[in-house]
Amino acid sequence: MSAYDIFFAPMVDYGFMRRALVACLCLALGSGPIGVFLMMRRMSLMGDALSHAVLPGAAIGYLVAGSLSLTAMGLGGLVAGLSVALLSGAVSRATVLSEDASFASFYLASLALGVLIVSLRGSNIDLLHVLFGTILAIDAPALTQIGAITSLTLVVLAVIYRPLVAECFDPGFLRAVGGRGPLYHVAFLLMVVLNLVASFQALGTLMAVGLMMLPAAIAQLWAKNLPAMLAVAVGTALVSGYFGLIASYHLEIASGPTIIMTAAILYGISIFIAPSGIARRYFPRPHLKG
Template identity: 70%
Template sequence: MTLYSTFVSPFIDYGFMRRALVACIALALGSAPVGVLLMLRRMSLVGDAMSHAILPGAAVGFLIAGGLSLPAMGLGGLVAGLSIALLSGLISRTTALREDASFASFYLTSLALGVLIVSLKGSNIDLLHVLFGTILAIDPRALCLVGGIASLTIITLALIYRPLVAECFDPGFLRAVGGHGSLFHFLFLLLVVINLVASFEALGTLMAVGLMMLPAAVARLWAQTLPMMFAIAAATAAVSGYLGLVASFHFAVASGPTIILTASCIYGASLVLSPTGLVRRLYSRPHFNA
């Protein structure tokens, strides 16, 4: 087996592999920078909770469309995700619960409700597709949706980059200068939700957050500046998608989990080899000042 037949031929010969690769690249460009900001805001687990919060809306879209209609399920997931984000923010501001606790509560309820809805009206195969995604079944319409969300994310991040970073690192300062921190916080949550909806189209609700948070963790190990973190996270997500698709094609295994496991392997290697990794810590010599 040549390098060409291993790494290039599947994407030349099969249209579904090309569409899956384009979807992975679009997800990398949109989701990875959002994941970096989530990580820096110490909201990584909130992203996981939000990925499950979209499940009831996707399940309702599944029922209305009478099957696995990705646009209908994506729209339902968007409505559900935004509703959960707004409710969690409202509860955190009117009760003693913090926002992460509100997300956790809604996450458990949403996951159970979504699985129940799909299992009542669909088959076990439908449930597996909802939970684990169907990236190889992405059609041109769904691909346009994923690409549109990625484009909107990049444009929005470019427009609100400075106030978003300020709100990320020092929200008190932004409030003090009248910077409308709540507005930018809502816009950021909107970006999280729409990118999770895009990831849901490809990876399912259980792993939608994978290409958002794992590349962000890799980037944090290798870079110190925010633009470089964005670049490394996006590149890691794209490489994970490509290698995961190649492995799933040749070994006939599920594509979504293979992509996430590939990102996990890159994360594991980064833990060992990065400038702040185990090798550097074990073999760096202590310096003593005279």
Template identity: 65%
Template sequence: MALLSGLVTRATNLREDASFAGFYLISLSLGVLIVSTKGSNVDLLHVLFGAVLAVDNAALFTVASIASLTLVVLALIYRPLIVECFDPGFMRAVGGSGSLYHVVFLVLVVVNLVAGFQALGTLMAVGLMMLPAAASRFWAGQVWSMSAVAMGVGMVSGWVGLLVSYHRDLPSGPAIVLTAGVFYLASIVFGTQGGVIWRYLPRRHLEA
């Protein structure tokens, strides 16, 4: 999925996020279809929406290991990856293998999605990955600061979502993702980097 989305983005005018989403939905639908037609005993609701409260030690170890590996790899490829994202022409001009860093990043995204499937399911994992990142865009203007805000929103969403699900007797996965959705909607309105309120507030003009 990661390789195909990268190839389509480079061969066509389709943006990478749209390409990735398209291949993800196709593969998800195909997986559900296969499970349904083969008469498997796998609970499709568990596959799609997960069960956070049923995560065992082995799953936690897997998620922690993949997260640690991701941080190490991102630290190693951070600079060339940023250059490749903002100016791939410059990366090619200086002889850098920008495509390699791009593919490595896409593979990391897919690996983290697969790790999140065990806790949140296929649909919820995408929501928890995308909503904090989208919310951070309204609070930070640089890549490192957006990453920090996104991690903070993700952790707070998980904590608050679990508390809400416990006290209101709600499914934990949807509660977590909906909490992240609340942060996202609030960021659209109140965000200092292009939020609705800040965009339309009267600003003081420079005076000579």
């Protein structure tokens, strides 16, 4: 078997593989930068909580549509994710609970509720599709939705980039100059939920956060400044998507988990060989002697 047969033939011969690859490209462009900002703002676990928070809305969309309608499930997931984000923020401000504790509570309740809703009228196969996604079943309307979310994300990030960076590194300064930090925070949370909805359509609720946080963690190990981190995160997510699809095709295994596992392998390698990894820290290069 030649290199062409391994790496290119599946994309050339099958339309569903090309659509899956385009979906991975869109997710890389949108979720990669979002993941970097989540990590810089120390909100990594919040992203995971929100990825599970979309499940009840997606499950209700599934019941209303009567089938695995990605449009209905996406809209339901968007409403559920935004509701959990706003409710968690309100509870943390009205009680002694911290925001992460509030998110964790809502996340557990949402996950349980979503599984119960799907199990009311669906089969085990339907539940697996909701939880782990069906990226190879992405059709043109779903691809359009994912592309639209990615385009909106890039536009919004470009508009709020500077205040978002200021809030990451010095939120006190942003408050001092009247920078409307809460407004940017809400806009950012909206982008997080939208990208989780896009990822959910391809990777399922359990895997949706994978292409958001793993590339961001890899980027932090390899890059020293924010623009470089954004570029590395996008590139890593795209590489993971491409090689994950190729591996799943030849090995005949689930595509979504294979994509995330590819990103996890890249993360494991980066831990050892990246500039900020273990090897450079414990086995530094000797300095040149004059």
